[in-house]
Amino acid sequence: MVDGVDRVDDLVDRRPPSVTLTEVAQRAGVSRATAARALGGYGSASAAARDRVLAAAAALGYRPNLPARNTRNGTTTTVGVVVADIASPFFGQSTRSISDAAKAAGLEIMVLNTDEELEAERAAVHLLLDQRVAGMVVAAASRTDGRHLAQAQAEGVPVVLLDRRVIGLDADRVYADNGAGAALAMAELIGQGHRRIGYVSSAAGPHGHPPGAPLVVDELVSSGGDRIRAYLAALAEVVDEPTRYLALCPFGEEAAYAATRELLARPDRPTAVFASDSVIALGVLRAIADAGFAVPGDVAVVAGDEPAWSRVTTPPLSTVTQPVAALGRAALELVTRRLADPTSPCTDVVLPTTFQARASTGGSVGA
């Protein structure tokens, strides 16, 4: 009971015995060792023996018992994927592309959701270590606490950070240049004359940013922090108090809705809102509509990533687009690369973002 998990094993009945290597060997009239060599392609076996073993395996429908192989090998062909929410567009798409790349490399993935909770992430990482995964791709929930990830590395398990960076953790990383993308979006808005530009983002964790607490951007998850820094830097050029419309809320669409309603209820409401990602954007768009404002006439909107539905809203949503499929592929590539060469120095893969102007930022202010 050291892992604190109730035993489910009790529920499980014994399986009907499946075909084992021993049975294949018996049918082929050779020893287990010879059968193993014939099937495993190592050592040497005569053509005759090999044929008989392969025939016996095919006839019996032999399939190797993976847990047994993994026990012996000390590792598996599974890659763990730890993200906030598999049902969100960004993580859904990246997980899909990780999965595709994994399949191509002969690996499988095991997905675990954290809802941006550090405690859930720790549990997930430990579970994956217990499973003896070959490696893991993690969208770290905390920018500052990576001890569990360092432990994984110490146990020889490659850790690739996806979309996030963790201070003090020397790991391979893949992320999009969200700061640059946000800067482009801000340049567009500011160029159109917007000055009261809101920013709605989920702060790390499901509880959001404590009201009144001092804002330490460095404590936010890195992709969020990058966007916010770009936002604040751009605003600082043109207004005195850049943090005035910065709304940090808990994780999720509903919280974003509430935060946006609050922004819009102010007498000097923003004329534009930057939604850090597309889940946030859903809340932002609904809040604007419910408050009786029009996009972009009353409020322009930009989202920090690109959901599948960006072109079916009216007006279509301007977004910062990330090469999500490439991110996932690169993440898995870094895992296999590090498996092949565990000692090589860590690399950062930074993929470019672009600003996709659509009609939700379509006009100049007041137009």
Add this chain to the structure above:
Amino acid sequence: MVDGVDRVDDLVDRRPPSVTLTEVAQRAGVSRATAARALGGYGSASAAARDRVLAAAAALGYRPNLPARNTRNGTTTTVGVVVADIASPFFGQSTRSISDAAKAAGLEIMVLNTDEELEAERAAVHLLLDQRVAGMVVAAASRTDGRHLAQAQAEGVPVVLLDRRVIGLDADRVYADNGAGAALAMAELIGQGHRRIGYVSSAAGPHGHPPGAPLVVDELVSSGGDRIRAYLAALAEVVDEPTRYLALCPFGEEAAYAATRELLARPDRPTAVFASDSVIALGVLRAIADAGFAVPGDVAVVAGDEPAWSRVTTPPLSTVTQPVAALGRAALELVTRRLADPTSPCTDVVLPTTFQARASTGGSVGA
């Protein structure tokens, strides 16, 4: 090489040795057997021995080697999830809720995508069997071929069908009453005076329905077939040729776009379109906009499931809503129930759907 997968093991270096039960036993000054009993909570161990073992385990940071445990037990605590595309809203959300329910039950999930290809599904099921999963939840790609699923059952692995039924396969099933939901949506459209109602759906498989081939609704995946039957039945009441605007396309948004453009290019174009699911709806909505038509003025639109973005389109999208979270929960529940009692008769869990009227079906025809 019997499994036809390249060995990735070659890439993997030996791990630094991790803490084993043997080491815990040594440190506690007891035998492996006693340590195992103390940690595993079976047999008996004196309080003193138990304390020393627990202390030793904690001090060394002992964590059980799951592959080894699984080898011995002949099963794992992993549930396989086989769906068309984890990045789509319906499967993304259901997988998420399966995952949550699994976590609560002390289980993990392994997700595999099929893109509705039967061959990919077979490979996925076999992989899961090799992994010795405790059970699997499958959105079967074929309504007629379930041999691989029957094999899983024969090996004692519970198979729960999600959103799909397979002819001749006696398995637990969870699905929403999509036929009833589609009927409600059709009633609404017909009540508004629509007669030329299009239906866009992906036919089973990534290659769609061969043009000119006779349509055998029974060969479509069951959830799609249920919707289509309801659509045809409703239309048959009011028009002579109900299949006239039935467009079956390959899997995916782009194919739906093309199919819809074709429908809209006809001289007697449809005045309403039923999109079988929300991925299809993305293509449908874009096609309507690109063809220069307005929703719902020129073309009314309904989607057969509910994406997160249904309320942010203009106009908001009318949908058939399914209790997706409940579907996922029920699926996992059926897995654990069958693990507990492998012989009980199979059950169907059919959850209700509702028609959520929004503005995309907002007016009567010609209004």
Add this chain to the structure above:
DNA sequence: CGGAAGAGTGATATCGATATCAAGACCTGA
């Protein structure tokens, strides 16, 4: 024709956890 090199093979140890079994320690009641 002797001996070395090499191919082919079976026996066997290993991975780490699980679980049974038999033996020993201890206690109770007669």
Add this chain to the structure above:
DNA sequence: TCAGGTCTTGATATCGATATCACTCTTCCG
């Protein structure tokens, strides 16, 4: 004090695949 029982414990078999080692049998060359 001894028989019968319970509690505790270590030794050991097991799961199935992997991989090494040593032995046998060829083969080939000097």
